[in-house]
Amino acid sequence: MKNSTRVFLSEIKKAIIRHSLIVDGDIIGVGISGGKDSIALLYSLCDIIRSAPVRFKFIAILIDLGWLSDLSPIVDFCQQKNIQLHIEPSDIAKIVFEIREEKQPCSLCAKMRRGALHNTAKMLGCNKVALGHHLDDVIETFFLNLIYTGQMKTFLPAIYLDRSDITLIRPMIYVTEDDVVNLVGRENLPVVSSNCPVDGKTKREEIKSTVALLASHYPDFRSRFLTALKRPENPLWTDSVNNNFIL
Template sequence: MQISHLPQLTSPLARGTSNTFLRLKKKLERSVGEAIGDYNMIGDGDTVLVCVSGGKDSYTLLSCLLALRERAPVDFRIVAMNLDQKQPGFPDHILPAYFESIGVEYRIITEDTYSIVKDKIPAGKTTCSLCSRLRRGIIYRAATEIGASRIALGHHRDDMLETLFLNMFFGGKIKAMPPKLVSDDGKHVVIRPLAYCTEADITRFACTMAFPIIPCNLCGSQENAQRKLIKGMLQNWARDFPGRIESLATALKNVVPSHLADPRLFDFVSLTQQTVVEEGDTAFDPLELPQPSARTVQFLSSANNDR
């Protein structure tokens, strides 16, 4: 099987030492550092198991954590891990060679979950749910074996927003991917240091670094249709309404339970005139929204004229 690399850029960015690339590298590392600091993701003496799939996100995560460790005020251990699920055609030499080339401590775990999934899931049905559960259990076991206190995953800001809308549109929940949570087995803390990083920046960084990308379609599964739909919606918003995605990301950190409707988060039943609530009854006031850009006004005007 031929291993694909992300396309090489021909602009100065591709030379890797340009000011443009260095600014991008610094931006990503700063965003990762801010997320780690905001959520106390990594402490002194922690062992961080970094899950590396062979995709652009996990490569970027590992690169940023290694760079930050060199100048972090705390000392922590990094162990890169890849799970070889024995998918047909999986190039099992790529990641060990890469880990060796950058001098990072690593573990390669080999478990034939592919055969289990194919045996349990009927042909034509999605395999992602069972595969994910099996993979998660193996990662937890590996973390225990090496004494890892943190499990780092490569989900970025766009993944978190996509998950938010997937849950709202199809699951009836206001729920996203948290930057930090306790693992299902209760023994580890799962962290997402790329929580403030955009997929666009990660893609540009991975292009320049020429990471040895392993195709994500080895198991033959198709991209989740619903997630693909949400991704397209957010990409359209980013193009047509500059600033909207940034506002959505900010909203994840600014939740007002008293102005939603979940009685488990706010005691509506016992509310009286004396109850102190955040923001009071400003929900009845007109929203103070920023002025739309000329491009947005033009877009909305065109849309209304087409009706």
């Protein structure tokens, strides 16, 4: 395995350990969309499960929004890796864009996708759902909350959802988007293009450009931001070390 891929996987294992993301007996639904982030997460878990000191299993779950996308590259990848794949059909795209004709569709679409993913995961017997959010997503979400809601918060490495009775985990929070792009290219992982008509035209995309500008002026910006998140005097995140999971 290439050294840079080992480094990538090492960062994911660090997140798993420090935040106790995976424990013995977990059944994890891995939310995949066909994009680079979720396929990178799926690839990583395939490697990690082979040497993990705890027994767990995972199922790839793809919520088909109804865009008529060609999902065969994802199906082929899962077959090659012997990954259980469940594709759940839905009318989310039709509801959001045709029936509701939402002017700001992202919020409703995301809410419906989350609901469909959580329900499907529970139906398949999962107690956790893994999402492919990376460090750039963490930073962008922080600034979106700060600018648009006046709150200093971002999403957590793990959170239990009472209503769904499921725990969300984010194993890729220590790797950057560039790390993900490089992994996907290096390992030739399949990516399915999004057919969403508002793809790339969201508030998050505006913030993404701002974060990229900050990082270009201050190369350590992302790593310093991660350090700030974990500072004990004002922790937005807390460590919960899992001593049963080793690198």
